[in-house]
Amino acid sequence: xxxxxxxxxxxxxxxxxxxxxxxxxxxxxxxxxxxxxxxxxxxxxxxxxxxxxxxxxxxxxxxxxxxxxxxxxx
Numbered sequence: 604x605x606x607x608x609x610x611x612x613x614x615x616x617x618x619x620x621x622x623x624x625x626x627x628x629x630x631x632x633x634x635x636x637x638x639x640x641x642x643x644x645x646x647x648x649x650x651x652x653x654x655x656x657x658x659x660x661x662x663x664x665x666x667x668x669x670x671x672x673x674x675x676x677x
Contacts, residue, residue, distance in 0.1 A: 604674045605662070608648070612640045619651045641665060648672065 607626050614630035621627055633643040641661055649656045652674055664670035 604676060606672050606674065608670050608672055610640060610644055610668050610670065619647055
């Protein structure tokens with residue numbers, strides 16, 4: 604499954620907001636440096652979709668606010 608996530612790092616609250624079936628927003632309090640924000644996003648998506656972190660990959664946008672994420676649901 605492919606989804607698009609718009610990230611909002613350095614936010615007060617940590618949450619994932621579903622916009623529609625394929626689009627989400629993620630808010631978390633980690634600075635976007637040295638891959639820390641991407642790691643946090645994968646952790647949050649893992650909890651949200653109840654899949655292992657290894658089943659989530661960032662396909663596009665590793666350094667952008669808008670990311671395309673692939674989630675393998677076996």
